[in-house]
Amino acid sequence: MQPHPKLFPRTWMGDRRRSFKADWYKIHPWLEYSKMSDSAHCYACRHFSPPNSTDTVFDSPSGFKNWKKATYKEGGFAIHAKSERHTHAMIAWKDYQRAVTSNETLANVLNKEHNKVVQENREYIKTIAEVLLLTATQNIAQRGHNESADSDNKGNFMTILETIANHDKAVKKRLTSIHNAKYTSKTIQNEVLGCLADMVRSEITEEVKNSEVFSIMADETKDVKKKEQISLVVRYYFNGAIQESFLHFESAERLDAAGLTEKIIHILESNGLEYKNNLVGQAYDGAAVMSGKHSGVQARIREQAKYAFYVHCNAHCLNLVLVDTVKAVPEAEQFFSLLEKLYFFTSGSYVHPKWLDIQREMYEGAPRELQRLSDTRWACRFISLRNIMDRLPALKRVLQDIAQERNGERSIEVRGLLAQLDLEFIVHLVTLRKVFAETTFLSDMLQSSSLDISKAVDLVESLVQTLNDFRQESFFDNLWDEVLNISEQCDTAIQPAAKRQKRLSSKLAESFVLTTVGQRETEQDKHGFRTAFFYPVIDQMLNELNRRFSNTNCDMMNSIQALNPKSDAFLKETSLFSFAQLYDANIEDLGHELHQFSRILDRKIKTGMQRPDSSVELVQLIEPYKEVFLSSSDCKIAVAIPVSSASCERSFSTLKLVKTVLRSTITDERLSNLGLLSIELRRSKALNLDLFVDRFAKNVKNHRIMLL
Known part of the structure; x- marks a missing residue:
């Protein structure tokens, strides 16, 4: 308090009466006066002095009263203003004033500090994710045989991270900080890779769900450890084009039709795909266990998904x-x-x-x-x-x-x-x-x-x-x-040079030969x-x-040709009978829609539109009218039916690059996640790493650093 009475109490000090002076307030803004005790005090030291510091007369209850020495250069107010305790108190007081002036409360200050720490942590985790994405998409190993501090070769992941640290002080600070906050362990690597793969897989499954119908392609192969691995790929129409997206590697203990079917169904269910009504096609190679008409995988899938038309891989x-x-x-x-x-x-x-x-x-x-x-x-x-x-x-x-x-x-x-x-x-x-x-x-x-x-x-x-x-x-x-x-x-x-005339064996001299005898x-x-x-x-x-x-599926193939603009059977109702019958379409309604759409198509072509060249272009043309023409879903089915299982074969090339002799102990989950990130390279590179950190923070427990 800085009261300004007309007269301050006067006290005999030596040969004259002395008192506190209001002008001292201007010289020392921290000064305050107590009318009750007629004493001077330091506002800064009373309210903002550091803890555990020694009290002075200026922040004691009795205060400072020696007005004779108040203005001495080596005493009173001057000595107090030079003290370390007073200096720290003044700094704290000014910080408080600045915070109040900018409407910055203590909670806001703490919140800003929290946000700063969180942002630094998020950037570090994003760097970890970027390095793992790089190694995954380039099909190179992450871990080394010896990742200890004194190892000459700690593996690709740690080596790349340390190279980044040479140019990034924040990363270097992390790597040299307390051991359990580096986030470089194999467990963290698996969690990061799993989260990244889940984001890619979620994007694929969302596209499948939006496309309404889809097909599957599956094949199996032995990895370097002689373990059977199933590759599952989904095919669907999305965003104006046919998509074939890899979904999963799954190890198979049983290679019979029942065991393989169980694995395929498990993958579909674990990814939330509705297959009972939306699965319209399946493609495998010609192995009996896959193609068997009565108890093969394709037949067992049809028992649970009645619309899943089987295609023997045409490339095979x-x-x-x-x-x-x-x-x-x-x-x-x-x-x-x-x-x-x-x-x-x-x-x-x-x-x-x-x-x-x-x-x-x-x-x-x-x-x-x-x-x-x-x-x-x-x-x-x-x-x-x-x-x-x-x-x-x-x-x-x-x-x-x-x-x-x-x-x-x-x-x-x-x-x-x-x-x-x-x-x-x-x-x-x-x-x-x-x-x-x-x-x-x-x-x-x-x-x-x-x-x-x-x-x-x-x-x-x-x-x-x-x-x-x-x-x-x-x-x-x-x-x-x-x-x-x-x-x-x-x-x-x-x-050519003349050759000796070949003669028939004497044993067959009197015989009538109806087949070859090994001579040409x-x-x-x-x-x-x-x-x-x-x-x-x-x-x-x-x-x-x-x-x-020209197999048993010939009628179905010819029926699909009715949705091919280049076919003579294009948009002919009679040609679509087998197709409509399999997918429970109403033949009469389909006929009316085809007739109407044919007239619209002719009218558009006359006005300058280019005639569609394929079934995919037909879907692109009819999709804007899907509320009017229910047959648009039939067109999507036609383009979703697989032609071959070659995408599964291509995934095996990645499998061989990921699970090598030197990486043969890799777990099935890590193998599938690395395979997905590598095969779906375009999606992996487009991942939003800020969303990744949010997802990682929510999905992974026991964080030692704040991410949200």
């Missing part, structure tokens, strides 16, 4: 077409066996450098390697056929050079291979290259996630038409000209090659295509 069907075609034509089977031998021979440590050097000498550009033949991906054999055809002169030259060397065993092997590279070999090479070029294109298209079933039917029919065109004489004439050209480049004899008579001329090899390959492939792609 095409692979079987090629396998069966080659097996049915002995010359083709032997030809590929010869290619395999050529691959192994040129890959040897002695031959391989010579093979590369001769290519560099004869051709511009990088040398080409002969490809090892795959037993499961026959369409890839086109690359092997192409490379051998383009480098056949170089191949013959390297074999001829080695044949002249003195190494007896190798020379004998080379001469045997050279003898096989004759006119017959070139005919087989050119023919199979032509055929496999067409099937490779179809194989690539069938594995595309954006392909719908109606377009797949078109592509298969196009291949059949192409192979039929191959049977025309003009086509073989052009092929024969190519054979002669290659033969000339390779210095291969056009007229081949005419090595244009006509002979055409009838003995070219036509058998083409005809066998046509037969296999018709058999594999």
Whole structure:
């Protein structure tokens, strides 16, 4: 208090009467006067002095009364103003005044400090998440064998984090702080990865739910620990396009149909997907346990989801077409066996450098390697056929050079291979290259996630038409000209040497032979090659295509064609009968809607709109009218039905990168989460890390740092 009476009480001090003076208030704003005790006090020290500090006369009840010494330079007010206790009290008082002036209460000050700490913690956790996302999306290991402080190699996660710390003081402070607040343990890593994967998985499931209908694709494979892993992918129409999104890796203890079905249903239920009415398709390979009509996985799924139409993976069907075609034509089977031998021979440590050097000498550009033949991906054999055809002169030259060397065993092997590279070999090479070029294109298209079933039917029919065109004489004439050209480049004899006439066994001399006896008579001329090899390959492939792609689902496939703008059956009510019957559509109402929509479509085309080119474009066109045309849901079903299970196969490539020999002890949950973040790379990179921290703070308990 700073009262201003007209007169202050006067007290005899020495030879004169002295009193407190109001002017002292201006010199010392902290000064206050007590009328009751006629004494001076320090307001700052009485209210804001540090705790446990020694009291002075200015904040005692009796106060300061020696007015004679009040203004001394080395006493009274001056001495008190210089004291450490008074200085700290004044600072605290000024801070309080500033807080009151800015309406900043103590609670607000504490809240600001809390928010500052929380923000620092959130930024640190986001850095942890970013590093784990980087390692997950790049398929590199997170942990090291020894992550202790004195380890030379602590693993990718800690090494990257320490590199960031060299440029970020906040991260460095965290890593050098108390041990249990670093958030770098394997448990925290699993929790962070799990939270990130859940965000990606939630985004996928929300899209599936908004799309109304969806299909599933599943396949299984053995990981590096020989454990069976099921890959589940969902297919649906969302945001104007077909989506195929990976959902989960799940280990399978039982490989029977019941066990696999149980796993698939568990994955769907754990992700909150309504499959009983919304699951409209399923695609697997042709294994009996998956495709069995009565007790396979597809049949068991149909028992719980009646609309789940089964599709045998079309890419797998095409692979079987090629396998069966080659097996049915002995010359083709032997030809590929010869290619395999050529691959192994040129890959040897002695031959391989010579093979590369001769290519560099004869051709511009990088040398080409002969490809090892795959037993499961026959369409890839086109690359092997192409490379051998383009480098056949170089191949013959390297074999001829080695044949002249003195190494007896190798020379004998080379001469045997050279003898096989004759006119017959070139005919087989050119023919199979032509055929496999067409099937490779179809194989690539069938594995595309954006392909719908109606377009797949078109592509298969196009291949059949192409192979039929191959049977025309003009086509073989052009092929024969190519054979002669290659033969000339390779210095291969056009007229083969005379061969000994083969005779029938004397045991069959008086028998009527109706089947083959293991002997083949081949005419090595244009006509002979055409009838003995070219036509058998083409005809066998046509037969296999018709058999594999004209199965019990043929009616359904043809029905879906009615929703293909390029089909002759487009929007025809009668063609949609099988489709409507499976999905419980009202045929009469569907007919009326199709008629009305057809008229709208014609009117829009007349006004300049481009005619839809595919079933997907048809869905894009009809979707704005979904309240009017209930058939829009039928169009979504048509594009949601899977074409192949190739997306599952692609996920296995990631599985092999994540679970390696050095990471074979990874848990199933961590494997699935890392696989999801890697496969769904686009979604992972787009994650909002602020939302991640919110979710992490709510889902993970026992935090040692504040995040909210």
